[in-house]
Amino acid sequence: GAVVSQHPSRVICKSGTSVKIECRSLDFQATTMFWYRQFPKKSLMLMATSNEGSKATYEQGVEKDKFLINHASLTLSTLTVTSAHPEDSSFYICSAVPDISYEQYFGPGTRLTVT
Amino acid sequence: QQQVKQSPQSLIVQKGGISIINCAYENTAFDYFPWYQQFPGKGPALLIAIRPDVSEKKEGRFTISFNKSAKQFSLHIMDSQPGDSATYFCAARGGTSYGKLTFGQGTILTVHP
Numbered sequence: 001g002a003v004v005s006q007h008p009s010r011v012i013c014k015s016g017t018s019v020k021i022e023c024r025s026l027d028f029q030a031t032t033m034f035w036y037r038q039f040p041k042k043s044l045m046l047m048a049t050s051n052e053g054s055k056a057t058y059e060q061g062v063e064k065d066k067f068l069i070n071h072a073s074l075t076l077s078t079l080t081v082t083s084a085h086p087e088d089s090s091f092y093i094c095s096a097v098p099d100i101s102y103e104q105y106f107g108p109g110t111r112l113t114v115t
Numbered sequence: 116q117q118q119v120k121q122s123p124q125s126l127i128v129q130k131g132g133i134s135i136i137n138c139a140y141e142n143t144a145f146d147y148f149p150w151y152q153q154f155p156g157k158g159p160a161l162l163i164a165i166r167p168d169v170s171e172k173k174e175g176r177f178t179i180s181f182n183k184s185a186k187q188f189s190l191h192i193m194d195s196q197p198g199d200s201a202t203y204f205c206a207a208r209g210g211t212s213y214g215k216l217t218f219g220q221g222t223i224l225t226v227h228p
Binding site: 004006032034041042043044046049091093095097103104105106107108109111 | 149151156158160161164202204214215216218219220221223
């Protein structure tokens with residue numbers, strides 16, 4: 001089956017620093033990747049849609065200057081949380097789509113803790 | 116109109132029982148309805164999915180029932196096991212948000228041994 005990895009799985013950083021999270025599709029090429037945020041015991045909240053070779057499309061209310069998304073290749077998208085603050089602490093999950101009509105395959109998630 | 120409403124919020128079932136989770140939607144342009152299972156600290160995993168031209172789909176112990184006229188769909192887990200204890204999300208795709216998934220609020224299922 002299609003496998004999506006995320007790195008790191010857990011990260012702790014100090015307030016004011018930036019953190020980069022990688023999302024990779026391991027056995028398929030993903031023209032589209034999605035980034036989600038999930039709070040404890042809550043549903044997934046879509047942050048942005050990332051298309052290879054073009055700028056990401058952010059959902060309403062998501063600060064694009066704070067959450068930088070780069071989809072540099074068909075197998076890699078990165079989310080950089082800039083100048084992180086404790087309120088950015090969350091579970092970040094990516095998903096990858098081989099084609100817009102296919103299923104989304106989810107990564108295992110990255111737990112970000114900002115101290 | 117893009118919302119998907121899921122119920123119940125939590126569900127406790129005895130081992131061997133049937134777990135039923137319901138979802139309702141408004142947007143008739145949705146064309147794909149997956150269910151995801153998520154364990155604590157993990158990403159969601161696709162369990163089973165259905166398209167609106169089918170009223171029921173069964174895979175092992177998991178069955179989706181789909182009622183297009185009522186704009187509702189449900190997940191049935193037969194012979195529920197303690198290992199099924201997880202959070203379940205319904206979702207819908209299509210309409211104006213092409214490719215994006217709209218998730219339900221989630222149901223925390225606990226199966227007691």
